[in-house]
Amino acid sequence: MKVLVIGGAGYIGSHVVKAMMKAGHKVTVFDNLSSGLRCNLFKENDFIHGNILIQSEIEAAFEKGFDAFVHLAAFKAVGESMENPEKYSVNNITGTLNIMNAAVKFGCKKMIFSSSAAVFGAPQYLPIDENHPKNPESYYGFTKLEIERFMAWYDQLKGLKFAALRYFNAAGYDPDGEIRGLERSPQNLLPRIMEVACGMRDELKVFGTDYDTRDGTCIRDYVHVTDLANAHVLALEYIAKNNESLTVNLGTEKGTTVKELLDASRRISGKAIPSEDVERRPGDPACLYATSKHAKELLGWEPKFSDVDTLVKTTWEVYK
Numbered sequence: 001m002k003v004l005v006i007g008g009a010g011y012i013g014s015h016v017v018k019a020m021m022k023a024g025h026k027v028t029v030f031d032n033l034s035s036g037l038r039c040n041l042f043k044e045n046d047f048i049h050g051n052i053l054i055q056s057e058i059e060a061a062f063e064k065g066f067d068a069f070v071h072l073a074a075f076k077a078v079g080e081s082m083e084n085p086e087k088y089s090v091n092n093i094t095g096t097l098n099i100m101n102a103a104v105k106f107g108c109k110k111m112i113f114s115s116s117a118a119v120f121g122a123p124q125y126l127p128i129d130e131n132h133p134k135n136p137e138s139y140y141g142f143t144k145l146e147i148e149r150f151m152a153w154y155d156q157l158k159g160l161k162f163a164a165l166r167y168f169n170a171a172g173y174d175p176d177g178e179i180r181g182l183e184r185s186p187q188n189l190l191p192r193i194m195e196v197a198c199g200m201r202d203e204l205k206v207f208g209t210d211y212d213t214r215d216g217t218c219i220r221d222y223v224h225v226t227d228l229a230n231a232h233v234l235a236l237e238y239i240a241k242n243n244e245s246l247t248v249n250l251g252t253e254k255g256t257t258v259k260e261l262l263d264a265s266r267r268i269s270g271k272a273i274p275s276e277d278v279e280r281r282p283g284d285p286a287c288l289y290a291t292s293k294h295a296k297e298l299l300g301w302e303p304k305f306s307d308v309d310t311l312v313k314t315t316w317e318v319y320k
């Protein structure tokens, strides 16, 4: 299929592009390179340098004719979304509606969307399944949930078939070592640990050590980005075959604590990785992990690279 990957120069986007290419799809990347990187582009793909906030630019892309599109062009910093919701309204909401309007205008009616565990908010039970109540605790999570709702309406009114893929904590790098672009000013745990390991940052601040977990630090469900990327390919096949939308959680059902990830990083990198225990970060639930039973049943998706050692090793390979 001809697939437009919007945000395809980003960290997750570049892995999705690679998985789509491996599955035999013809990929075009659309990106404004605001956080995406030119070095994440593959020479095999067409690249459109464009902005989702400029309707004529996104329409010109869809006018080229695509069977499907993947939308990963969103801001994702939870804390920033609380301080600057306007930025998230414009980019994540307006930008997505621009994309959806352009897509249906040019008859591209298969959409794969990067949703997030942030749509759920504090867990009421674990593991989190798809039916868990949705009470986002950040404006970022709210934008993702609203987009899920827009997609459901466009499905009903315009025949847009979508896959909402709710990522839990994306981590790791391409096990083949082909994708090596480092995220700028990362907010997430593993890239920050790696920045400390290679001297780009003095120490890791551990946000809270008094949670009710096995070692007092928060538990998250880290999923390898290549496993996430493969879910996009499977979701596209599912939509094409069944002409039906789907919403799935992508997690491993296994939780890892902050300290466990830090210890694994020290062991694998051989670096001291200084850390300091500090106050809890507001809005962090103690424990979050998902069941991916639904993704397995519907898509046959199973994580293959999401064990802690592979997550850390593939990331360290790039950072070292």
Ligand code: UD1
Pocket: 076, 077, 078, 116, 117, 118, 119, 121, 138, 141, 167, 168, 169, 170, 187, 188, 189, 190, 192, 204, 205, 206, 207, 208, 218, 219, 220, 258, 281, 284, 285, 288
């Ligand atoms: C959050 C969202 C997730 C979203 C992701 C995007 C929620 C519940 N989750 O994940 O859906 O896709 O952001 O960025 O909103 N930590 C430290 N020190 C650091 C950084 C992190 O101790 O310097 C800890 C955090 O407190 C947390 C864990 O590491 O316990 C993971 O944090 P992070 O990588 O920021 O991801 P989430 O907040 O879990």
